[in-house]
Amino acid sequence: MLSKVSPLLLVSMLVSPTGAQVLEDPTRPARTAPQASATVAAAAVELKLEAVLQLGASRTAVINGKTVKQGQTIQGAVIKEINPRSVLIARNENGVWQTMTLWVSQRGNVKTNAAENY
Numbered sequence: 726m727l728s729k730v731s732p733l734l735l736v737s738m739l740v741s742p743t744g745a746q747v748l749e750d751p752t753r754p755a756r757t758a759p760q761a762s763a764t765v766a767a768a769a770v771e772l773k774l775e776a777v778l779q780l781g782a783s784r785t786a787v788i789n790g791k792t793v794k795q796g797q798t799i800q801g802a803v804i805k806e807i808n809p810r811s812v813l814i815a816r817n818e819n820g821v822w823q824t825m826t827l828w829v830s831q832r833g834n835v836k837t838n839a840a841e842n843y
Contacts, residue, residue: 772802774812774827786812788827 776787784807785792793804805824806813812827 772800772814772827774829777807777809777812777829779809784809788812 772788774786774788775790778785778787778792783794785794786804786807787793788799791799793799795804795807797804802814802816802825804812805815810829813824814827815822815824817823
């Protein structure tokens with residue numbers, strides 16, 4: 726019966742994608758807009774409070790290696806309050822402001838006076 730089928734018809738049936746499933750390359754990067762991936766990358770970066778510096782009544786926080794004061798922003802988070810061992814931040818996530826407290830790591834020594842030597 727196969728001998729009666731036209732070779733042209735046989736080739737067209739093999740080549741035609743009618744009803745065939747299209748496979749995508751799993752190693753190919755996702756098709757997203759550059760803005761969306763930048764937003765996801767910024768959100769993925771975790772904020773880490775490294776130190777709180779105090780000179781008189783003025784406090785400065787070191788977050789992810791950058792010094793910030795109350796009212797400034799870092800990676801989309803607004804610094805609301807700087808305490809001796811923590812920082813209160815607020816972030817706008819999908820139109821809702823979320824607050825979070827960052828704490829100085831409990832490991833190691835925390836200097837309460839810059840003149841102290843260890």
